[in-house]
Amino acid sequence: MGCSPAWPNPGGAQSGYLLEGSGRLLMDCGPGVLARLRDEEGWPRVDAIAITHFHLDHWGDLVPWVWGSLYGLGHDLPRVELWLSPRGAEQLSEFGQRLGWPDMFERVFDLRAYEEGEPFEAAGFSVLPLRLPHYTLETYGFRVTNDDKTLAYSGDSGPSDQLAELARDADLFVCEATLLTGDADGQPRGHLSLDEVQAAFDASGAKRLLITHRPHELPTDDGYEVAYDGLDIEV
């Protein structure tokens, strides 16, 4: 639905990836994603949302999702499971104190906590969260399977051997490449350059690579498949 980095690409939405199988799972929900989903249906019908980390570009549209669920077209729809990192509910409560009410998110969503390395079931998928390095923020990548196909999603990550584990032999590896070069990053590292993505992909044995979270203004070598908003892929 959206693939922009921390600042939006022209006309773009930020992080949001909708997996459709026996159910519908939205991975991350950044600014612009809710509007994109609403382009397809009055109010999004998803079974579960899973958030990788609490940078705004990965969760910000949960705020208007609350308002639309309380006062708009989402009002009469079933509650959506919201899967968060172990301390995620606490973090959302802190955001809620400033943005509305401390319990604004739990009024609308069924809050669930995932644990590092422990698969959870959501929207008919099995999702394995693995911890990844992203500056000093607690961050996870997701390895998602329906027992037939497997997709790995990096979320945001600096270089790590865990990326290859996350995407081990996956059918599709959706991986961020925010940087032109690794030395453009802060310390500790938090994002990847294309050559670092390529190294993780090669080490993973994954079958197909989709680059995402890539600033529009950066060049991307020919031969890479690069995400765009609205891209629809059969895994």
Ligand SMILES: [Zn+2]
């Ligand atoms: Zn981030």
